Amino acid sequence: MSSATDSTSKPGVSVEREQRLASYEQLLTIRQFETEAERQYKAARIGGYCHLSSGQEATTLGAVSAMSEDDLLVTGYRCHGFAIARGVPCERVMAELFGRRDGCAGGRGGSMHLFDLSRRFYGGWGIVGGQLPLATGLALALKRQGRAAAVLCELGDGAVNIGAWHESLNLASLWRLPIVYLLINNDFGMGTSVERASAEPALYRRAAAFRMHGERVDGNDLDRVAQATGRLLARAREERLPALLEALTYRYRGHSVADAGLAYRTREEIAAHLKADPLERFRSMLLGIGVSEQELQAVAERVQQRIASAVSVAEQSPEPDVAGLARGVYAPGSAKQFARMLPGSAFGERELVFESGLGE
Amino acid sequence: MSAVEGSSHPPQGPDGQASSAVMSYREALRLALREELARDERVFVMGEEVGLFEGSYKVTAGLLSEFGADRVRDTPISEEGFLGAGVGAAMLGERPVVEIMTINFLLIAMDQLVNHAAKIRAMFGGQVGCPLVIRTPNGAGNQLTAQHSQSFEGWFASVPGLKVLAPANPADAKGLLKAAIRDDDPVLVIENLPIYKEKGEVPLDPDHVTPIGRAAVAREGSDVTLVAHSFATVRSLAVAERLAQRHGIQAEVVDLRSLRPLDVQTVAESVSKTNRAVCVEEGWPSYGVSAELAARIQNACFDDLDAPVERVGMAEVPLPYAKNLELAALPGEERIEAAVLHSLGQA
Ligand SMILES: Cc1ncc(C[n+]2csc(CCOP(=O)(O)OP(=O)(O)O)c2C)c(N)n1
Numbered sequence: 001m002s003s004a005t006d007s008t009s010k011p012g013v014s015v016e017r018e019q020r021l022a023s024y025e026q027l028l029t030i031r032q033f034e035t036e037a038e039r040q041y042k043a044a045r046i047g048g049y050c051h052l053s054s055g056q057e058a059t060t061l062g063a064v065s066a067m068s069e070d071d072l073l074v075t076g077y078r079c080h081g082f083a084i085a086r087g088v089p090c091e092r093v094m095a096e097l098f099g100r101r102d103g104c105a106g107g108r109g110g111s112m113h114l115f116d117l118s119r120r121f122y123g124g125w126g127i128v129g130g131q132l133p134l135a136t137g138l139a140l141a142l143k144r145q146g147r148a149a150a151v152l153c154e155l156g157d158g159a160v161n162i163g164a165w166h167e168s169l170n171l172a173s174l175w176r177l178p179i180v181y182l183l184i185n186n187d188f189g190m191g192t193s194v195e196r197a198s199a200e201p202a203l204y205r206r207a208a209a210f211r212m213h214g215e216r217v218d219g220n221d222l223d224r225v226a227q228a229t230g231r232l233l234a235r236a237r238e239e240r241l242p243a244l245l246e247a248l249t250y251r252y253r254g255h256s257v258a259d260a261g262l263a264y265r266t267r268e269e270i271a272a273h274l275k276a277d278p279l280e281r282f283r284s285m286l287l288g289i290g291v292s293e294q295e296l297q298a299v300a301e302r303v304q305q306r307i308a309s310a311v312s313v314a315e316q317s318p319e320p321d322v323a324g325l326a327r328g329v330y331a332p333g334s335a336k337q338f339a340r341m342l343p344g345s346a347f348g349e350r351e352l353v354f355e356s357g358l359g360e
Numbered sequence: 361m362s363a364v365e366g367s368s369h370p371p372q373g374p375d376g377q378a379s380s381a382v383m384s385y386r387e388a389l390r391l392a393l394r395e396e397l398a399r400d401e402r403v404f405v406m407g408e409e410v411g412l413f414e415g416s417y418k419v420t421a422g423l424l425s426e427f428g429a430d431r432v433r434d435t436p437i438s439e440e441g442f443l444g445a446g447v448g449a450a451m452l453g454e455r456p457v458v459e460i461m462t463i464n465f466l467l468i469a470m471d472q473l474v475n476h477a478a479k480i481r482a483m484f485g486g487q488v489g490c491p492l493v494i495r496t497p498n499g500a501g502n503q504l505t506a507q508h509s510q511s512f513e514g515w516f517a518s519v520p521g522l523k524v525l526a527p528a529n530p531a532d533a534k535g536l537l538k539a540a541i542r543d544d545d546p547v548l549v550i551e552n553l554p555i556y557k558e559k560g561e562v563p564l565d566p567d568h569v570t571p572i573g574r575a576a577v578a579r580e581g582s583d584v585t586l587v588a589h590s591f592a593t594v595r596s597l598a599v600a601e602r603l604a605q606r607h608g609i610q611a612e613v614v615d616l617r618s619l620r621p622l623d624v625q626t627v628a629e630s631v632s633k634t635n636r637a638v639c640v641e642e643g644w645p646s647y648g649v650s651a652e653l654a655a656r657i658q659n660a661c662f663d664d665l666d667a668p669v670e671r672v673g674m675a676e677v678p679l680p681y682a683k684n685l686e687l688a689a690l691p692g693e694e695r696i697e698a699a700v701l702h703s704l705g706q707a
Binding site: 047048049096099100105107108109110112113125126127128129130158159161162163189190191192196197198263264319320322325326329 | 408409412413414416434436437438439440441464465468502503504505506507508675676677678680681682683684685688689
């Protein structure tokens, strides 16, 4: 089946008031986490590249909230919000950004490489498009193992022009794999707009090249994202059919904290997008269904508290042990395979690699 | 924008013109690109974010407005596609200069470079060449983590048909990039993240090129030879100063500049004089540049060596994020110094 539909105008269904308040709290948590991450990065307590998802919260939370516990999540490097939405505690994410032992990757991955096996979050990948083939392989394994689960694989609009995208979608369709590719179209890959990068800028249509279902959704509408993702994941689990879901949203900040984000777009453009802010939208909706300002204020205070405590946990967490530098490079039991490289090693391998737990 | 920023009282040439100026490594590369774009219509630049965004590391800043979108071409994130397009264009006589944002992403285009570009001249009996230049930075630091902190130049330098250059200072950055653009074969120019901002004196003569296949003795010394390239040269020069001050050891530093072709002669002459060699690189030593050097040195200088050849490189792990682990893994000055002392039997 090949189809391409545009569901941006379909209305959302109503959900419980409490649930909505909880969603608002999560949206706000992600937003405030990013704001704090930026502050900590500028204070040089976070290093490396730090990509913020402010503006994209409704897509992130909407999609993740539609996943079942058994579904698998794979993302690119802009992954703080995904980790939080999937339930990774803020302090474990913040500790990872600080490079500390309590980080969700033990301080080894940093901002781009969050990971949490217990929540079936399979990373946080830094090479554009690199996550696509391996996510497709996770779906292959789900199928071979007969598991009633699917993969949700996030990618950016910049990733659709790399070979790995074409190869992955073709395999997924050819082999009927349970995977939904969540394409976050935030208008830009670094400083390159979608129109300057893609010959067919209606990206969801490109699924048709693989006889795959492609669909576009308003990524600033939490309900619509959740509905569409839920429907496509169910189809993937039950019918083993892959799909492409393109969510239209916008990133407010620069590509990474180091990019001011103004060389390739205007302040006016950003301001216009801020008017459609997913959080503001959600807030007015809540007020409309009778939630009080006081309730919203209480949410805001809880979020602020959570973020502050995440920072203090991260600060207090110890650095990883230098003696364990090479721990986990190979599977347990591998140390003896390397044993005969030991004598006479001349450039620090002895201290840095072989005596520090490689393959133990 | 001005290509030369912060120049200070430049030395005068015979015609009264400044013959050199102080500029950063990044500015020296930009000047080379500007001069070559202006000199030869066949030269064009392409890569991700090289135009409107002015380059991920700002090497190409100002070039789009000066030369236009046909000569300074923004590409989608399609490394294999656009590097390969450079191969084809070069076969038809163009002189493409392809920027790959970092060497980590060059792996995606490796097939076009290694299986295709490198083969063209030989495989078709010399009927056509491939005058393609690829510029890309290697290197680590700043906690960029495992997927963004690699130095693969040794892999590419093992491929017949490719030339691989790795400047360590602004003058060579300009001279070698220009030499690469004027060369008739595919040339990979390895730049380096930590030294983009380093400053140095750069010749302004638009016809000044640094010859391919010639190493430089970056510091003279008599007790031990440090052989390095790219950022490892910068580290080695700093270590040489420390050794002189703290231990009275005079280290000679040979800056390879060109990895393939490799100037074995300059390396061998130095080691024959000092009788000791420490090979330093940013990448993993196993099967790397230092492995190649050790083999060449023992072959050329077997009777002159007073100690085994030492090697210093990145710890053989996917580079972790945490700052303390990163520092422990990189070939920092302490580790280089320790290797020198070991070579001299002092540790
Ligand atoms: C193969 C590869 N090429 C280049 C890069 C450098 N890079 C990192 S992110 C990025 C832009 C990606 O944009 P997009 O896919 O739209 O995702 P977004 O950043 O908007 O989330 C680029 C060019 C990379 N990481 N991998």
